[in-house]
Amino acid sequence: MPVHLEGSCHCGAIGFSLASQAPVPYQRCYCSICRKQQGGGGFAINLGGLAKTLEIEGAKNLGVYRAAIWNDAHDHCEVSTGERNFCTQCGAALWLYDPEWPDLVHPFASAIDSPLQVPPSSVHLMLRYKAAWVTPQIGPQDSMFDVYPEQSLEEWHKAHDLWVE
Numbered sequence: 001m002p003v004h005l006e007g008s009c010h011c012g013a014i015g016f017s018l019a020s021q022a023p024v025p026y027q028r029c030y031c032s033i034c035r036k037q038q039g040g041g042g043f044a045i046n047l048g049g050l051a052k053t054l055e056i057e058g059a060k061n062l063g064v065y066r067a068a069i070w071n072d073a074h075d076h077c078e079v080s081t082g083e084r085n086f087c088t089q090c091g092a093a094l095w096l097y098d099p100e101w102p103d104l105v106h107p108f109a110s111a112i113d114s115p116l117q118v119p120p121s122s123v124h125l126m127l128r129y130k131a132a133w134v135t136p137q138i139g140p141q142d143s144m145f146d147v148y149p150e151q152s153l154e155e156w157h158k159a160h161d162l163w164v165e
Contacts (some may be wrong), residue, residue, distance in 0.1 A: 002050060002164050007092060007111040009087035013061040018105060022153040022165045025109035026119035030129065030130035033057040033067045038085055038093035038108050042134030043124075045109040046096060047116075054095075054105050063088040100106030120160055123149045 002019035025045045029035075056062070068077045082098040085161040095107040109116060114123035121141035128146040130136065138144060147157075157163040 002053075003114075005047070005049065005107065005112050005114045007094065007107055007113055009061075009066070009090050009111065011087065011090035011092075012094075012116035013089040014056065014058040014087050014092075014094065016054060016107075018051075018106075018107065019053040020047055020049045020050040022157045022162075023164065024117050024119045024134070024157060024160075024162050026122050026156065027120055027149070028124050028136070028138065029126050030124065030134065030136070031126035032098045032129050033080075033084075034126070035129075035131060035134075037067070037086075038110065042131055043136075044093075046106040046156075047112065049095075049105045049107055051097065051103055051105040061088050062086070062094075084127070095160055117162070123151075123156065125149050 002021045003023040004021050005023060006017045008015045023149050025047060028043040028045055035042055038044040063086050065086060065141050067080045069080050072079050074150050080154045081100050085094045086092060092111060093108050094111045097105045121139060123143045124136050125145045125148060127144055
């Protein structure tokens with residue numbers, strides 16, 4: 001049975017809960033969007049959740065940010081389909097939802113109030129875009145990727161026997 005997670009913003013205007021089959025905070029994203037929108041340490045950590053289970057209290061306080069992303073291959077800017085939800089009262093980043101993957105929602109680990117498991121290793125992704133001042137703390141079992149990792153959230157959790165049915 002999926003893990004029940006509860007989360008909130010800093011000021012308490014928004015609370016939320018969801019079920020997660022991928023609840024281990026192992027992925028560190030260094031892209032400029034995650035870093036500037038949520039990651040004070042130079043990266044953000046997303047979890048995987050089931051969108052149909054997301055319940056929100058205080059939804060009137062939600063804002064949505066859709067980032068503009070530069071497309072190097074086509075030399076132009078595109079607006080992301082990803083909807084980064086945040087509290088309009090305190091600015092706390094809460095979760096990412098992308099209609100291209102309608103079954104999933106990705107809460108930021110920093111917004112989760114439930115206890116989370118310490119990951120056995122971390123995956124550092126989007127290192128190509130990390131800020132110059134950031135020195136990633138790479139553990140002996142960690143993986144590093146200039147852009148996207150080889151495994152999805154589901155595949156990583158299953159490979160580490162951490163997937164929750």
